[in-house]
Amino acid sequence: MPQTRFTREFQDEAVRLALTSGRSRRAIAADLGVGLSTLRHWIDRRREHQIDDPPEERQEDMAAELKRLRRENEILRQEREILKKATAFFAKEGSR
Numbered sequence: 001m002p003q004t005r006f007t008r009e010f011q012d013e014a015v016r017l018a019l020t021s022g023r024s025r026r027a028i029a030a031d032l033g034v035g036l037s038t039l040r041h042w043i044d045r046r047r048e049h050q051i052d053d054p055p056e057e058r059q060e061d062m063a064a065e066l067k068r069l070r071r072e073n074e075i076l077r078q079e080r081e082i083l084k085k086a087t088a089f090f091a092k093e094g095s096r
Helices: 008-020 025-032 036-052 056-094
Strands: none
Touching: 008 025, 008 036, 025 036
């Protein structure tokens, strides 16, 4: 079977339809004359691109989220250390 090359615009529109139309990906792929695996590949590629190079407005959101997660991580580390010390203390108290 000969391989057909699709334009970037066609691929982008196919992905947009798949993500927003509410129809199944199988139906969209059939309507557009592409394989389901091809459509999935285009969707996966877009997601990877959005992760690697997010739009400007999302970068600020991601920076705020990263700051929040780092703070939460620090709190969890502190709580874990407290629990380790408490466990050691009560283990020593129980052996008396």
